[in-house]
Amino acid sequence: MNCPVVTRFAPSPTGYLHIGGGRTALFNWLYARGRGGRFLLRIEDTDRERSTPEATAAILRGLTWLGLDWDGEVVSQFARKDRHAEVAHDMLARGAAYKCFCTQAEIEAFRAVAEAEKRSTLFRSPWRDADPGTHPDLAYVIRMKAPRDGHTVIEDAVQGTVRFRNDQLDDMVCLRSDGTPTYMLAVVVDDHDMSVTHVIRGDDHLNNAARQTMVYQAMGWPVPVWAHLPLIHGPDGKKLSKRHGALGIEEYQALGYPASGMRNYLSRLGWSHGNDEYFTSEQAMAWFDLDGIGRAPARLDFKKLESVCGQHIAAATDAALLHELVGFLAATGREPLTAAQADGLSRAMYCLKDRAKTFAELIEKAYFVLQSRPLDRDRNAQSALDPASRGILRDLTPHLHNAIWQRQTLEAAVAETAARHGTNLGKLAQPLRAALAGRAVSPSVFDMMLVLGREETIARLLDAAKPTEEPTG
């Protein structure tokens, strides 16, 4: 039998897509894409109180930025509530579920007492075996009639065989008293109806898998392959929370990380393929497998993220970088590039991409090509332009008029001029940089000359050579 792989990502729209969710989506995507399968997206919005359309939009944006494309339409779980109710009643008819008339207040009171007495808080409904003839005409929930004897065994592709004692599990609510389904029921019905073959999700669902298995069994449906991933922790080893800073996947875009680098880094968090560290998404698809997933939670390491991203930026094509840079600028609320800036950036990209780990760094170092005259110089640049240096720069310009505009000849011209003034390239480089970039940090001065061209270079040198008022502060 050759049943096609179907995976899904099923976030609840109660907030942005966080980094852990992003990784879960990535693993599902890699698994399906690497096997010619389908990767589906379902929004688990059955909690009407907390679900928002804004959150759904943010999740979609996050996935799109990460480059995780899904197959087919986005499924709204809430829209399928009638189907869920139908299954709940089907279970009732099969004797796999029952109506429970206990009120929430009663259950809460029971749990409060149980907790105070340090007893199990597992709720046992008195209606489990009640004669339907005794049912009152009151609101009720439909609860699963879960087996009390024996074990429910989960064969998990990551966690191995996990056995749960059935007497530790309660009769979970499948249909609320208002007729809406709970997650526990809806997730099973949807995964079945959507033909999901592999459920890859956070290990906070491992316990749930046992109860969900009972639903599959009650309905006579095939149980999917489970794969419960360890959660991601913050750099301090604690559960991820707001105080760890950037958490929403979109914040990573704003920080300037390329999507391919994020995918690479995230895939290595909890999964490995031998000693491979840096790889493309195509390689990841080919290599990704469930048995390469670890069982221990991993911590976020921003240094490593940066390092990986730096390699992806260096390896990307200029066109791809420019394209992603546009998205970065928009994500950080900056001015879009003018045509001239985009053009300059393209010409400069070759000397920019090797020295930037993020788009934030790249744009910083691209300052020289994005600005037009007159440059506005920062403090460090200003102080590099002392009167003596300005004189040398002015003296350099005539030699540039006829120079062949190549690195070698430019270097020779600068070295020669420096020597004539009793100094050397090392000393002249900073003033030159200040003149061309207006900054103390930039690509190589010769790269800047090549990118800027003869006219612009000479003009900037003459601008800098002009005596200006010394900074006073």
Place this chain on the structure above:
RNA sequence: GGCCCGUUCGUCUAUCGGUUAGGACACCAGGUUUUCAACCUGGUAAGAGGGGUUCGACUCCCCUACGGGCUGCCA
């Protein structure tokens, strides 16, 4: 409280009973160097603790410690 999962350098990890326990990031030292970065060379650094099983355990079993998850008419 009950149930479940986990624990190799600071971090991510390799190892699937026999290795000088390997790699990457970070860090340190040196080299290269016009800034930042990149790059080159070398280095520091790990099997939570205790019991077993075995000729031999990081690898298998048990206990403890620590961390995490679940225990909702949330997902």
